[in-house]
Amino acid sequence: MADNTVLLICAELSSSERIESVCELSTNSLTCASTDSLLDAVKLLQEDSFDLIITDLALSDGKDLQVLKSLQQHAPSTPVLVLCHAAGRDSGVTAVRNGAFDFFCYEDPDANLLKSVEAAIKDGRLEAERKTAAERRINARFPVSLGVSYQTLEQPIISGQGTSETLNVSSKGILFSSKENFQIGQLVQVSLDWPAKLENQIPLKLVAEGRVVRNSNGQTAMTIEKYEFRTRRAKPAGKA
Secondary structure, eight states, X not given: OOSEEEEEEOSOHHHHHHHHHHHHTOTTXXXXXXXXXXXXXXXXXXXXXXXXEEEESEETTEETHHHHHHHXXXXXXXXXXXXXXXXXXXXXXXXXXXXXXXXXXXXXXXXXXXXXXXXXXXXXXXXXXXXXXXXXXXXXXXXXXXXXXXXXXXXXXXXXXXXXXXXXXXXXXXXXXXXXXXXXXXXXXXXXXEEEEETTTEEEEEEEEEEEEEEETTEEEEEOSEEEEEEOOXXXXXXX
């Protein structure tokens, strides 16, 4: 079974066979599904997902950016490698500027194509991993105690540290303890070390901004209006 699948869209049979031969040399165990029209390609994308799309920019039912945009619409997360002749190199450059991963001229050596194919497969795999990690972070709920640093972004200015009792990014809310007397509606920024790591290796910090909706008995509840994850340096071994 192949590890990765490629959708190849090429009207010239000899060129299509050449591209398939190059894909067979990849270390990624590629298998190709081939078609010679944009319409058939769209149908295949509706039926299945692919790890890479390789397409000519001159098809019987589509040309240049029309081809690229249609493929991006139906497979927005799939890298697209476009094919063109040397005389149409400008079309390839334009396609890259509009979101294609790379372009390849038929007159170039096969080794260049193989490098582009393997780079596109690797980029697509990394992007899929980043997306999966991001979805896990967004949907995660951590009912654990996490150290929180906070600062108000409007008067009266308050800053300090507390403990997060509940953090639920998907529900857009944070509950944390502090001794401060926050005002309802006050804009606050909090930051805390995120308990999950990017790609299970890179430590992260969550920085969030929102409005205080409740403050009583040392507990402050705030909404999350915007947030971002930032990478942080891992603490040296042996240090708290």
